[in-house]
Amino acid sequence: MRTPTLSKSLLGLALLLANSTQAVEVQYTNLSSLSESHQKKVQSWLDNGLKSTFKTLGTLKQPVLPVFLQPRYFAIEPVPWASVKRGRLDGIELHFHRYASESALIKDWTLYHELSHLYHPLFDYEYFWLSEGLATYLQNIIMLDNGIINYSEFKQRLRAGLKRGRLQSYSIKGPLSEVANDMWQLGAQQRVYWSGTAFFIEAELALKQQTGPYTSIAQLIKQYQQCCKQANHTAKQFLTTLDKLSKSAIFSSLFNTYAMRQDFPVITQAQLNRLRF
CATH class of the missing domain: 3.30.2410 (Hect, E3 ligase catalytic fold)
Known part of the structure; x- marks a missing residue:
């Protein structure tokens, strides 16, 4: 680049x-x-x-x-x-x-x-689901945190995006990392972006259930950027660092589930309702 x-x-x-x-x-x-x-x-x-x-x-x-x-x-x-x-x-x-x-x-x-x-390194194409999912999730957190959207709008945007991702997964099939690698050629942005967003919704909920030092993705990314960000970090190194900071195995465990999944993640309304900040 x-x-x-x-x-x-x-x-x-x-x-x-x-x-x-x-x-x-x-x-x-x-x-x-x-x-x-x-x-x-x-x-x-x-x-x-x-x-x-x-x-x-x-x-x-x-x-x-x-x-x-x-x-x-x-x-x-x-x-x-x-x-x-x-x-x-x-x-x-x-x-x-x-x-x-x-x-x-x-x-x-x-x-x-x-x-x-800008708060994460550049990842290989096959892991664009991770980078685009993080940015998509954080954009909504930033807008909610600063009163640009309210909580109802926040949930509605997530619901609508996840629905678009699920609908596209019916026509664009294959393991998520392979689809992400050919995202532009396939026109698979909805599946890729929103599968990654689902990943961070699940990670957010898991953080909230533990008693570690960070209880939100935003807190964790803030700390990562200040202490540990490296331009040459791979996607796996990025997630390993998040695990170390959160004193958990949340991110590596979810990664193993998501990277090769062929279905679209199921995020329920009850889960979205638990995303309170």
Whole structure:
């Protein structure tokens, strides 16, 4: 993957976000292509997204966050597409509707999803169900934690996503890791993303039942990012570290169940009702 270039000639204005222990410098590419009012709107959107994410998952350990802006004149959604750009400094690329309101941008889930990816390493394609499931789950936790959605909306989003994943599993068959490895060719995003989300729902419920040091996925990811994140961690090393931090075998045990499963996980309404924070 190509390393982002941080030449000053390509960067827009920098926005500093700080908490009591650490500051992260946000460096924009293509910000100056926007009008002054749109620049302020985009900066406010990013400011809000980062503060919300930091509140839930802690401040990013990396000192600089590159943000590559791709404004669109026409788009059906406020943020129709985005991705993480991995490199010496991990960053995010955001394709957004330049005329979307600040409120619409803040309510869109995409920014929280991509920021969540920065809290784990890059995994091999066959384990994209794990990375996409984690980011999908965390985006909803961040939005709930910061009042962007309420608890009923949180559960409804999870129900709807799990239903889409289950429906797609009827037509896209095979072991989950093999499907994830060919996700884009198969168009299997719903099965892959939401199987991974189910994995973390089950892990969340298991954490809540034990008496270990962490009782939520968000707490655990926050600690992992601060103490233990390594860019070269494999998916299995990532999960082994989560087990060590939580003093459990929750993640490795679930991994052995999920990686080669051909069915879609069953998450009941009763389980979703127990996801209280």
